[in-house]
Amino acid sequence: MAPGAVVxxxxxxxxxxxxxxxxxRRSPVHAALFLVLAFFCVAGxxxxxxxxxxxxxxxxxxxxGIMVLxxxxxxxxxxxxxxxxxxxxxxxxxxxxALLLAASLVSYFWNAPQITPAEGVPLASxxxxxxxxxxxxxxxxxxxxxxxxxxxxxxxxxxxxxxxxQT
Amino acid sequence: MIPTSHLLVFSLALxxxxxxxxxxxxxxxxxxxGIELMLNSANINFIAFSSQLSDLAGQIFSVFTIVVAAGExxxxxxxIIALYRNKDTINVDEINIMKG
Numbered sequence: 001m002a003p004g005a006v007v008x009x010x011x012x013x014x015x016x017x018x019x020x021x022x023x024x025r026r027s028p029v030h031a032a033l034f035l036v037l038a039f040f041c042v043a044g045x046x047x048x049x050x051x052x053x054x055x056x057x058x059x060x061x062x063x064x065g066i067m068v069l070x071x072x073x074x075x076x077x078x079x080x081x082x083x084x085x086x087x088x089x090x091x092x093x094x095x096x097x098a099l100l101l102a103a104s105l106v107s108y109f110w111n112a113p114q115i116t117p118a119e120g121v122p123l124a125s126x127x128x129x130x131x132x133x134x135x136x137x138x139x140x141x142x143x144x145x146x147x148x149x150x151x152x153x154x155x156x157x158x159x160x161x162x163x164x165x166q167t
Numbered sequence: 168m169i170p171t172s173h174l175l176v177f178s179l180a181l182x183x184x185x186x187x188x189x190x191x192x193x194x195x196x197x198x199x200x201g202i203e204l205m206l207n208s209a210n211i212n213f214i215a216f217s218s219q220l221s222d223l224a225g226q227i228f229s230v231f232t233i234v235v236a237a238g239e240x241x242x243x244x245x246x247i248i249a250l251y252r253n254k255d256t257i258n259v260d261e262i263n264i265m266k267g
Contacts, residue, residue: 002168004168004169005168005169008169008173012173012177015177015181016177016180016181016184019180019181019184019185019204020184022184022188022197022200022201022204023184023185023187023188023191023192023197023200023201023204028194028196028197031196031197031200032200035200035203035204038181038204038207039207042207042210042211045174045177045211045214046214048169049169049174049214049215049217049218050218051214051217051218051226051229053226054210054214054226054229054230054233057230057233058233061233061236061237062203062207062233062236065237066203066236066237066240069240069241069244070196070199070200070240070244072244073196073244073247073248074196076248076251077196077247077248077251077257086191086192086193090191091191094187094190094191095187097186097190098183098186098187098190101183101186102179102183105179106176106179109172109175109176109179129226132223133223133226133227133230136223136224136227137227137230141227144231148230148231148234148235151234151235151238152234152237152238154238155237155238155239155241155242156238156241158241158242158245159241159242159244159245160245162242162245162246162248162249163244163245163248163249165252166252
């Protein structure tokens, strides 16, 4: 097996285990820390797939920004103690729905037609990846890029208005 | 070269875990974390197909997904803070004022 594949399987299994820990830990602080671990594993997989720019963005935005927001809110909102576990019927129905979705998607993957590579901008790796992503973002995708910045502005104003103390 | 089907199975596993978290947990913060996991699995799919087709468009779309995820988390956490201020709880089972 190629070394890249070995690293992928290691990272993927670590990521799945930490994702399971995220949704099973009682304490939200532990869940947030396992979420950081999962995000780092995903960033490593991005590097293996020659998406270095996205790996950097993943670490900066997810493991940096979003996790700080989560931890701030966990500190602002007191932890609830002595919670009752969810009823068994609820968990059973959720698991059934999830398994149904998984089964239908796996059967779709199984019968999916073979994809032929399309004409497109070839991938570069290393620093060249950042350059090509930047060129694409600022040339062909300039309008969506600007719309995304407006979306971020709207989200920021909305968050400030929602979390502000009512007078 | 990692087979694309293995990447798809991995992202499916991540999506299912996030979905189970969203469906079973009651803490609104953990529910947001589950949504983050699901968005990440969509990103992995984008990158996997971008790598298989050697087309950069998948990576560009992942950037936009990350932008949406960042905005969603900011607004979601602000809603959680407003909820806690008004209802003194973030347990989604106790928040049922829209139940009619």
